[in-house]
Amino acid sequence: MERLTGLALVRLGRYAEAIQAIERAATLQPAKSIVRSWLPREMLQALLSAAPTFAWVRYQLALVAFEERDFDRTVALAAALAEDESAPVPVRTAAPELLCEVARCRLYREHALKEIGHLLERSENRMARPAAELFRGLIAFESGALDDAADAFAVVAADSSADLTNRVTAARGVASFRARLGNRPAARDRFFRQRSELSMDVPAQPKQDDRVVILTAADGRRFSQIAPRFVASALERGGGAPIHIHIVDPTTESRTVLDEIRRQMPRATIGASSEVAGHAAPRPYDAAARFLVAPEVLAAYALPVITVDIETTIAKSALAGLDDFAGCDVGLMIGSRSRLAYPWNRISASVAYFSPFASSFEFLFDVGTYFWDAYDPSGKIDGWRIEQNALLYALNRAESARVRVRDLSSTAFAGLIDGEKPTEGKAKGPQRPAARRPSGDAQASQSPS
Numbered sequence: 001m002e003r004l005t006g007l008a009l010v011r012l013g014r015y016a017e018a019i020q021a022i023e024r025a026a027t028l029q030p031a032k033s034i035v036r037s038w039l040p041r042e043m044l045q046a047l048l049s050a051a052p053t054f055a056w057v058r059y060q061l062a063l064v065a066f067e068e069r070d071f072d073r074t075v076a077l078a079a080a081l082a083e084d085e086s087a088p089v090p091v092r093t094a095a096p097e098l099l100c101e102v103a104r105c106r107l108y109r110e111h112a113l114k115e116i117g118h119l120l121e122r123s124e125n126r127m128a129r130p131a132a133e134l135f136r137g138l139i140a141f142e143s144g145a146l147d148d149a150a151d152a153f154a155v156v157a158a159d160s161s162a163d164l165t166n167r168v169t170a171a172r173g174v175a176s177f178r179a180r181l182g183n184r185p186a187a188r189d190r191f192f193r194q195r196s197e198l199s200m201d202v203p204a205q206p207k208q209d210d211r212v213v214i215l216t217a218a219d220g221r222r223f224s225q226i227a228p229r230f231v232a233s234a235l236e237r238g239g240g241a242p243i244h245i246h247i248v249d250p251t252t253e254s255r256t257v258l259d260e261i262r263r264q265m266p267r268a269t270i271g272a273s274s275e276v277a278g279h280a281a282p283r284p285y286d287a288a289a290r291f292l293v294a295p296e297v298l299a300a301y302a303l304p305v306i307t308v309d310i311e312t313t314i315a316k317s318a319l320a321g322l323d324d325f326a327g328c329d330v331g332l333m334i335g336s337r338s339r340l341a342y343p344w345n346r347i348s349a350s351v352a353y354f355s356p357f358a359s360s361f362e363f364l365f366d367v368g369t370y371f372w373d374a375y376d377p378s379g380k381i382d383g384w385r386i387e388q389n390a391l392l393y394a395l396n397r398a399e400s401a402r403v404r405v406r407d408l409s410s411t412a413f414a415g416l417i418d419g420e421k422p423t424e425g426k427a428k429g430p431q432r433p434a435a436r437r438p439s440g441d442a443q444a445s446q447s448p449s
Contacts, residue, residue, distance in 0.1 A: 214306050216307070
């Protein structure tokens with residue numbers, strides 16, 4: 001209550017009272033002092049003008065600057081807070097997190113790793129353990145020490161009280177990361193058992209000249225909100241490719257809406273399948289469902305399949321660039337290796353390509369096996385980014401299994417959809433570091449490459 005009172009007083013311009021309320025709240029609940037306030041930058045700036053030494057508002061402005069990708073401003077504020085002995089402990093320990101994230105987003109991969117390592121050394125006694133383990137895990141992953149990375153990420157996932165992933169939002173996905181599967185045979189059994197409960201309601205018959213199927217999936221409870229727009233875009237710009245929609249937990253309304261879509265868009269070839277999952281944590285399952293059902297769709301149509309996030313729209317013909325995939329088993333949007341990304345952000349799940357060949361099926365079986373090893377239907381484990389972690393796991397196994405994988409970002413598929421959910425937020429281009437110096441100066445002195 002004190003925190004909300006303080007925020008309200010800031011909005012009213014009653015800064016002295018606001019500071020007192022915010023400080024009382026920080027005393028009662030220290031962790032709340034680093035929760036994003038969502039006050040506009042102008043209001044925070046006005047408070048800073050009235051109280052230039054108030055650590056809370058300086059940290060809030062650092063968060064805003066980072067969100068706006070004003071990295072110089074972020075570093076200036078966060079570096080000062082990290083050295084400010086008078087700043088509250090939660091603020092001082094959170095400031096190095098921002099410095100590490102700036103280095104990760106701003107620098108080329110090799111330089112980012114060095115800078116983060118340097119920051120960890122300097123902040124060893126200041127950074128909270130979950131944050132330190134997050135960045136140590138990232139460094140371990142990049143060096144190929146997968147077990148060390150998994151151990152470090154497990155520390156982050158286990159300490160939900162730190163609320164780290166709400167501050168370092170790109171770190172969401174840490175709880176669903178696995179370097180090794182816990183019980184691969186059991187997970188694969190769960191995958192095939194769930195597939196056996198699938199209902200292929202209307203397997204549309206492809207036309208003789210069809211070359212590819214667009215596959216998407218949706219939660220039945222949200223189907224009416226998102227499916228019509230997606231289907232309309234696929235019909236208008238998808239090049240006439242058949243569409244297959246998989247519905248998780250179908251409802252009477254979702255069935256009615258699907259029938260209405262078919263009636264209103266008679267030119268569209270729309271197949272459908274459904275399953276009753278009934279999980280307490282539907283979101284991770286819905287996000288992965290199109291990959292889990294893809295083997296059945298490949299078998300039903302005997303055509304290549306393009307999986308697409310239903311919350312996007314088709315921007316151009318799905319036939320564009322298909323010839324580039326001759327002899328290819330799988331196509332994925334793989335992030336540039338010039339940037340330092342968390343494992344779960346390496347691959348965008350918005351668009352993927354799968355051929356109707358055996359290697360593609362094996363790749364998808366690995367995706368499904370990983371999913372069922374990491375997914376907790378009860379919702380007790382955060383399943384965020386689980387589909388991207390699963391794709392990365394399958395990609396790593398594909399290298400030894402000789403699955404032919406192509407990066408879609410270098411093909412015509414790169415512009416297939418609008419509204420793509422990027423692997424990371426947009427940022428200014430990676431930069432080269434200056435000679436080593438205190439982090440704030442080093443960051444501020446860099447120029448875009």
